[in-house]
Amino acid sequence: MNKFQYFLEYYNGEPLIIQLVWMVSCFLFLTVIILIIYLKFLRVRLRENEKITEKYTKDYELLLITYLYAETDENGVSLERQSVINELEKGIENTFKRKIIVATFLKLGNEITGEMAESIHHLYSQTKLKKYALSKLKNRNWYIIARGIRELTLFHVKDAHDQVVKHVNHSRREVRKEVQLYLVNLFHFEGLNFLDDLQTPLSEWDQIQLLEELQKMEDQQIPDISLWLKSTNKYVVIFALKLAEIYNQFGMKDVLIELISHKDKKVRLELIPVLSHLHVIEAKEIFKNNFNESSKDEQIEFFKLLENLIEPSDEPFIIEHIYNENFEVKYSALKLLKVLNTTKFENLELTPPESDFVKIVEFIKNY
Amino acid sequence: MNKKKIVLAEDNSTLSLLLKFRLEKEGYELLMAVDGKQAIELIEEHNPDLILTDIMMPYISGLEVISHVRNKLDLKVPIIVFSAAGQEEMVLKAFNLGANDFMGKPFSPNELVIRVKRLLN
Amino acid sequence: MDTSTINIILLIFHYLFFIYTVSVIISYIVLAFFSIVETLEYQKKNRFVNYKEILSSSISPSISIIAPAYNESLNIIENVRSLLSNHYANYDVIIVNDGSKDDSLEKLIKSYSLVKVDYLVNEQIPTKPLREGIFKSTNPAFEKLIVVDKENGGKSDALNMGLNLSESQYTACIDVDCLLLEDALQKMIKPFLELTEVQVIATGGVIRIANACTIKDGKLLDVDMPKSMLERAQILEYIRSFLLGRMAWSRLNGLLVISGAFGMFDKKIAIEIGGYDTNTVGEDMEIIVRMRRHMEEEKRKYKVAYIPDPLCWTEAPDNYKIFTSQRNRWTRGTIEVLRKHRKIALNPKYKSLGLVSFPFWFIFERMAPIIEVVGIIYFCVLMYLKALRWDYAFVFFISAYLFTVVFSLVAILSEEQTYHQYKKKGTGIKLIITSLIEPFIFHPFVLYAAIRGNFDYIFNKKKKWGVMTRKGLSKKEAV
Numbered sequence: 001m002n003k004f005q006y007f008l009e010y011y012n013g014e015p016l017i018i019q020l021v022w023m024v025s026c027f028l029f030l031t032v033i034i035l036i037i038y039l040k041f042l043r044v045r046l047r048e049n050e051k052i053t054e055k056y057t058k059d060y061e062l063l064l065i066t067y068l069y070a071e072t073d074e075n076g077v078s079l080e081r082q083s084v085i086n087e088l089e090k091g092i093e094n095t096f097k098r099k100i101i102v103a104t105f106l107k108l109g110n111e112i113t114g115e116m117a118e119s120i121h122h123l124y125s126q127t128k129l130k131k132y133a134l135s136k137l138k139n140r141n142w143y144i145i146a147r148g149i150r151e152l153t154l155f156h157v158k159d160a161h162d163q164v165v166k167h168v169n170h171s172r173r174e175v176r177k178e179v180q181l182y183l184v185n186l187f188h189f190e191g192l193n194f195l196d197d198l199q200t201p202l203s204e205w206d207q208i209q210l211l212e213e214l215q216k217m218e219d220q221q222i223p224d225i226s227l228w229l230k231s232t233n234k235y236v237v238i239f240a241l242k243l244a245e246i247y248n249q250f251g252m253k254d255v256l257i258e259l260i261s262h263k264d265k266k267v268r269l270e271l272i273p274v275l276s277h278l279h280v281i282e283a284k285e286i287f288k289n290n291f292n293e294s295s296k297d298e299q300i301e302f303f304k305l306l307e308n309l310i311e312p313s314d315e316p317f318i319i320e321h322i323y324n325e326n327f328e329v330k331y332s333a334l335k336l337l338k339v340l341n342t343t344k345f346e347n348l349e350l351t352p353p354e355s356d357f358v359k360i361v362e363f364i365k366n367y
Numbered sequence: 368m369n370k371k372k373i374v375l376a377e378d379n380s381t382l383s384l385l386l387k388f389r390l391e392k393e394g395y396e397l398l399m400a401v402d403g404k405q406a407i408e409l410i411e412e413h414n415p416d417l418i419l420t421d422i423m424m425p426y427i428s429g430l431e432v433i434s435h436v437r438n439k440l441d442l443k444v445p446i447i448v449f450s451a452a453g454q455e456e457m458v459l460k461a462f463n464l465g466a467n468d469f470m471g472k473p474f475s476p477n478e479l480v481i482r483v484k485r486l487l488n
Numbered sequence: 489m490d491t492s493t494i495n496i497i498l499l500i501f502h503y504l505f506f507i508y509t510v511s512v513i514i515s516y517i518v519l520a521f522f523s524i525v526e527t528l529e530y531q532k533k534n535r536f537v538n539y540k541e542i543l544s545s546s547i548s549p550s551i552s553i554i555a556p557a558y559n560e561s562l563n564i565i566e567n568v569r570s571l572l573s574n575h576y577a578n579y580d581v582i583i584v585n586d587g588s589k590d591d592s593l594e595k596l597i598k599s600y601s602l603v604k605v606d607y608l609v610n611e612q613i614p615t616k617p618l619r620e621g622i623f624k625s626t627n628p629a630f631e632k633l634i635v636v637d638k639e640n641g642g643k644s645d646a647l648n649m650g651l652n653l654s655e656s657q658y659t660a661c662i663d664v665d666c667l668l669l670e671d672a673l674q675k676m677i678k679p680f681l682e683l684t685e686v687q688v689i690a691t692g693g694v695i696r697i698a699n700a701c702t703i704k705d706g707k708l709l710d711v712d713m714p715k716s717m718l719e720r721a722q723i724l725e726y727i728r729s730f731l732l733g734r735m736a737w738s739r740l741n742g743l744l745v746i747s748g749a750f751g752m753f754d755k756k757i758a759i760e761i762g763g764y765d766t767n768t769v770g771e772d773m774e775i776i777v778r779m780r781r782h783m784e785e786e787k788r789k790y791k792v793a794y795i796p797d798p799l800c801w802t803e804a805p806d807n808y809k810i811f812t813s814q815r816n817r818w819t820r821g822t823i824e825v826l827r828k829h830r831k832i833a834l835n836p837k838y839k840s841l842g843l844v845s846f847p848f849w850f851i852f853e854r855m856a857p858i859i860e861v862v863g864i865i866y867f868c869v870l871m872y873l874k875a876l877r878w879d880y881a882f883v884f885f886i887s888a889y890l891f892t893v894v895f896s897l898v899a900i901l902s903e904e905q906t907y908h909q910y911k912k913k914g915t916g917i918k919l920i921i922t923s924l925i926e927p928f929i930f931h932p933f934v935l936y937a938a939i940r941g942n943f944d945y946i947f948n949k950k951k952k953w954g955v956m957t958r959k960g961l962s963k964k965e966a967v
Contacts, residue, residue, distance in 0.1 A: 039916060040916065047913070061380060069388055111474075112385070114475030115477065143532040173682075174533055242547065
């Protein structure tokens with residue numbers, strides 16, 4: 001007791017700043033203790049959760065499989081199935097268990113196709129799981145909305161269309177992406193209608209995901225893409241270009257040629273390989289005329305196009321560029337020259353000896 | 368008649384449970400492994416009539432299981448591998464090592480049963 | 489000097505130290521705050537991402553992994569195999585053998601059935617010449633692999649050679665002895681593809697320490713805590729720096745360093761700025777500073793992204809000798825980079841790069857060890873002058889110590905809440921104990937190495953060069 005009093009007297013006699021540091025020290029000391037206790041608690045909880053999750057996963061796996069193999073009448077109904085549903089409904093009321101149920105369904109659903117996969121989707125819609133997912137769409141937090149939509153996509157809940165589509169212009173990219181994936185996954189090419197009046201960007205990542213989903217579809221009958229190629233949203237144009245390439249849209253030739261003078265460089269760059277792929281020979285002259293005004297990247301892309309669509313009449317243009325200062329253009333031009341006019345290529349004057357030019361010619365000769 | 372034995376190595380527990388039930392209904396005896404190591408132990412102990420194995424598994428991969436069965440144990444037992452999208456190269460390697468058939472995930476369990484029956488009859 | 493001048497000098501020092509300490513503490517609190525905000529956001533964003541489509545898509549952009557190797561013969565075969573098994577559709581692996589004196593090349597040729605190929609190199613960045621040449625495998629299973637044998641020129645030079653050779657849009661520069669988890673490329677490419685209005689110029693990855701972990705075929709099977717305090721302290725240090733420090737800087741778009749052991753770059757920009765600087769030992773920091781500077785000067789909107797997922801695991805030094813030489817090198821690297829780009833400092837033209845990131849690095853990273861040493865000297869002078877108030881010193885010391893511990897504990901907490909890699913029973917308590925004693929037994933070595941680094945930078949220029957060309961890439965140096 002005396003000691004404490006002694007300390008108090010000492011403390012009161014010190015300048016304010018020292019008192020402050022003492023207080024900070026005590027505060028930090030308490031924080032350390034609290035953090036250590038909390039860490040211990042957190043680790044124990046995490047470990048327990050893991051154990052419980054494992055146990056519940058086993059239980060729900062068995063329930064799910066019992067459901068899938070249950071003998072049913074022609075409407076897919078049976079006592080056994082009903083009892084599984086009742087059992088599941090009990091778990092669904094609890095958030096923790098609900099998560100495990102959804103995860104278990106997905107764990108299997110992602111690995112199988114056919115009747116069984118459909119049965120899982122059916123089971124999902126029959127239970128309150130669907131109701132919970134739909135209620136997520138009304139949440140204030142964007143990430144909960146996104147998760148809700150994702151779940152509806154994974155379980156093929158088509159009748160949520162109207163509620164999901166409300167979020168198509170959501171301010172968060174992540175939510176918009178989930179909406180788009182929902183539409184394409186469930187409604188295939190028809191789902192792409194959202195592109196008609198899309199105002200927001202469509203990132204490269206989103207585009208890849210959408211295209212991959214589309215390519216998984218059995219029905220590969222693609223709708224008219226000319227509207228999207230003419231879109232004022234450059235991301236939609238770029239996406240449509242990819243569609244044109246993948247689905248060989250030869251009919252889009254005229255629209256594509258118009259795009260050569262598009263004001264956005266990225267669009268023009270993406271366009272050239274598509275023109276090459278679809279053999280739009282008419283584009284060549286336009287590019288040749290604008291060649292010197294276009295950017296380095298476009299020049300390189302154009303030469304790649306030429307490598308694919310070369311004709312003897314291109315020779316004068318090629319010769320103009322065998323000394324182009326850009327390595328890739330030069331390389332491409334020399335390769336093409338060898339194809340078009342081997343004699344001329346063989347007789348090129350090899351000076352100066354150490355230059356890129358000579359290096360490239362030698363390389364092509366040995367190729 | 369003795370039941371034909373199948374070793375199933377798959378780390379997705381739900382899927383393996385589903386397949387177990389399905390194949391047992393068809394009258395086979397299923398031996399379950401969650402990784403390649405267990406699979407090899409089961410194969411050595413029970414000498415199964417068929418092996419089903421996922422390619423990607425912890426500890427010992429499906430490829431190593433195939434190689435062990437064909438090269439070390441020198442068994443002709445038919446092997447079906449499961450692979451996920453993007454593992455085409457792995458599938459080629461699996462065939463080179465001596466796999467008999469493959470199923471790309473996601474697959475239909477019914478189709479698997481048909482292939483199993485074909486290989487076992 | 490009379491006593492009054494001494495007193496005034498002491499008083500000035502007194503306040504300088506006080507201000508410095510308070511600003512360090514405040515900056516750490518601010519960083520911790522931002523990192524927590526960013527971590528929460530990252531988790532919300534990524535809980536539901538499906539990487540499957542990207543990994544198998546043939547239209548996903550191409551990536552080259554560039555891995556320089558210098559005398560790595562011991563593990564190079566397995567390391568290359570692990571690099572070749574990443575889950576991504578469109579990538580290749582360029583191993584640059586930087587004039588190794590061992591049998592690395594022979595081993596590679598034998599194991600991967602390599603043959604020499606004719607390869608046209610567009611030498612956009614000048615490098616040391618090829619030695620044996622460029623090799624590819626005759627086995628289609630290894631068609632992704634390109635091995636380049638060149639004359640020794642150091643790590644930067646080797647990376648530049650890789651940049652010249654790469655035909656991909658993006659390059660992942662890594663240390664060959666790192667373990668990349670199989671989903672590493674998918675995760676690192678995401679920021680580049682995701683942002684539309686801002687150009688991502690580079691993505692930094694997290695380095696975790698693999699000592700005492702079990703690894704097989706590019707998979708991390710078991711994470712454990714090593715026995716020695718040095719290794720444990722480094723684990724804690726990495727958690728602190730990657731989960732609190734860099735996470736916050738990523739939030740502020742102010743990252744100045746991407747670990748040399750694992751980073752991904754937009755190749756076009758990396759070449760535009762001339763690749764890695766071969767005249768510094770801090771090439772990993774230097775290239776980011778130069779890329780940022782370039783983007784600011786061109787007034788382009790850009791971002792250096794950061795992926796906090798534990799994707800890259802490496803062995804940390806397990807003895808003090810290698811450890812101090814590593815830290816010595818880092819210190820020299822930092823000094824060189826800051827000196828080279830000193831024009832940026834406080835220059836409003838470079839916006840937050842010049843006004844926030846750069847000064848922060850100078851004051852709190854570059855100067856910290858020096859100020860600490862001056863502090864110790866000041867402490868001794870006070871003791872000598874018998875002007876030391878032991879009770880004041882004690883309370884200041886205690887609060888500084890407790891603050892360090894709190895900061896470490898917050899870092900551990902953030903690790904537990906996010907990735908929870910140290911699952912084993914007992915590892916939690918080991919981490920806590922480490923955070924309690926690390927300031928006494930680990931920090932002095934860090935300080936010592938940093939001071940040695942400063943010393944070598946000023947008085948021992950030869951060493952600087954010597955280390956670079958002789959060692960090129962030292963096995964145990966990662967972050």
